[in-house]
Amino acid sequence: MNDKMTLPTGYPTASSQLPASMQVNGEKGATGATNTGATSGTGAHAGPRISSRRLREIQTHLSARDLAILASVDRYRFLTARHLQALHFTQHASATSASRTCRRVLARLRTLRVLGILDRRIGGIRAGSEGLVYYMDTAGDRLQRDVTSSRARKRFDEPSARFLDHTLAIADMAIGIFENATTYGAEVVKLDPEHTATRTYADSYGVAQVLRPDLYVELAAAAGDEEVSAFFIEVDLGHESLPTLLGKCMAYEDYRSTGIEQHQYGGFPRVIWAMDAYRETTAQRRRKSLQDSLERNSRLSAGLYRIQALKDTAAAVVQGLRHD
Known part of the structure; x- marks a missing residue:
């Protein structure tokens, strides 16, 4: 076969073709409508609404790497800290340093409501902090919709264990x-x-x-x-x-x-x-x-x-x- x-x-080079979420320090965005495959009934993103002014403030605090992380989570729907470390924290002196920096960045993105975490953790070798599963929270979803204006607002529902x-x-x-x-x-x-x-x-x-x-x-x-x-x-x-x-x-x-x-x-x-x-x-x-x-x-x-x-x-x- x-x-x-x-x-x-004239085909683009590999580095330009590689999806943003698969670039080590990706600067590109990646958007597109997604189907969470989730079970219904758990409601939308938690927390108060975010004003347009607050969203602009959040955006000013996001680095190129922050935006690449957001693009990756958007692209794959759900990612763990281990996934995000492998994708966006590869230029560190040691794995320990990469893990520590990754945790700090993800905590900040959660505080800004760019990313959220599911209620459930995953176990086994991905327990603890790497057992957290990240999704796009309210600010992250709105920022991605601003990048792709054709994308409809996405309701978030907790996914089934099988889908996750x-x-x-x-x-x-x-x-x-x-x-x-x-x-x-x-x-x-x-x-x-x-x-x-x-x-x-x-x-x-x-x-x-x-x-x-x-x-x-x-x-x-x-x-x-x-x-x-x-x-x-x-x-x-x-x-x-x-x-x-x-x-x-x-x-x-x-x-x-x-x-x-x-x-x-x-x-x-x-x-x-x-x-x-x-x-x-x-x-x-x-x-x-x-x-x-x-x-x-x-x-x-x-x-x-x-x-x-x-x-x-x-x-x-x-x-x-x-x-x-």
Whole structure:
């Protein structure tokens, strides 16, 4: 399956293409309407309303890094302190110094109501301060809407645990790809989460359809390479049934049959299933079941798909660039 494509003449450099949230000290903003996927009933942002005058005062206190942090949270919906440290606090003498500065900056952004934190924490290796989950609070949402005037005001609702797990796993994947690219000398040309990776097309009956990959990634084996490899990445945490996963594969087949992606970019991206579950034995069984089903289904092109353990996917995708 050919997932290679060549950048056309005049294509922007990798640094300019890299989303603001994936730049180490990003100066660019990233906006766009988002769907929180949240459960309803918990209400809007807490606290009193912010006047336009107060919003302007807040804006004057925000540095380029503050705005890049806000753009990252907007882009990925929810991020932890660990995510934000990996994205925006990499130029410090030590990890301890980076963590301390990150905590201080995030605390200030919370005080300004640029960022808020969810009522729940996440446990395990991300417990404590890194277990806090950040979202755009009232001031942050208004500042981002000022950047993109077409975006409607967004009501905030506390997300379900399942949605939050999936959203944070996607952020983990994005940061893992970025970090592995840095380690192995590859270049992240483009990295879009779901709401910017969405494809729309008409099926064989002329009915409008929407394909929503969890991530769309373009990678070059070395900085400056014109040839890039493209991937759609689906993160599965064991919540969906096998028929649901196969249905998503069929959506990719339908989209591929339109030729839209091939015409625009010269090839169709490889589809990566990054799969995990609460128990490793369950995850292994699900990965094997999906692979077997792909090979048995004559309507699916098994070679289009790769199935990986979630924890291995970022490294496998980046390291595989030189072997594809």
